[in-house]
Amino acid sequence: MLVATTRRLVPIQRLSSSATALCSSSQADLRPNLPNYASSRSYALSVIPPKIAKGMTLPRHFTGKKAFQYNWYMRILNSSANSPLLFLFHNDFTAQKLIKLRRDISAAAMRSKPSVVSPAGAPEEPVPEPLLTVIRSSIFGAALRDFPAVDNDDVIRMTAGVSGALAILSLPVLDPPQLKAVLRTFGRTVPPRKAKTKEELQKEIVEKNADPANPGRRVKRVKQVVDPELRVLGVLLDGQILLPDRVKDLAELPTLQTLREQLVGLLSSPGTQLAMTLSEASGGRLARTLEGLKNGLEETAEHVSPP
Known part of the structure; x- marks a missing residue:
């Protein structure tokens, strides 16, 4: 009896994204362990002139959105001749926390509103509110390099050991009571972080490396509690950089x-x-x-x- 065998043709299908990722991960496991270099910056604000690449000229000329940001930062720096400009380090801020911080700063500024002497018979000019701006460090650093009134060495001392996002707070006038009220608002809205003990750090490591309670089941999603951080790095006033200690002395005047x-x-x-x-x-x-x-x-x- 002759048995005829037939060959079934199976169409070739493309691998799904998950399968592709699985294959790539399995291939990556076969590779030797190479060091993982982080791409994050180790500084918060760089005022050191960059290396001149081929076809690059100094000072830099920005176009489009970068040109708008550069001109905006230059206007803010020019306003520091008569009003203080606070440099702030912020970390782990949500949009809601940032909105609340702006509202609290405005409320503190209104409670300690400085008196403006106007000519006799002239209406009193309204005092503008403080303006909090989250800056783009690379373009703001270029603006600082082109701002002749600031010593770059003072900026380097102010940002030494700081890496992360920065913001600047423009106060309308130099009024020490208003500055003191704003500094107190920082402490109430964003309390300083408490240093973790060795036991707490060891507990976090153990929980991170522990096996799941129910193997094979999907881990429940836990809402992450964000603990923001805010710190005053210094104040720019009339071309001088004041570090935090001198800022506190200025607020007591x-x-x-x-x-x-x-x-x-x-x-x-x-x-x-x-x-x-x-x-x-x-x-x-x-x-x-x-x-x-x-x-x-x-x-x-x-x-x-x-x-």
């Missing part, structure tokens, strides 16, 4: 109007004392004062004159 009144009082103090002395020596007191001065001069002349 009185208002500018109070400082002017104290300076006027200090300068007018000698004239006031002279006027008080002359007023007390008026009338008979003036005659007795002059008579005493005359007697003193005569006694001095008698001791000095030869026998």
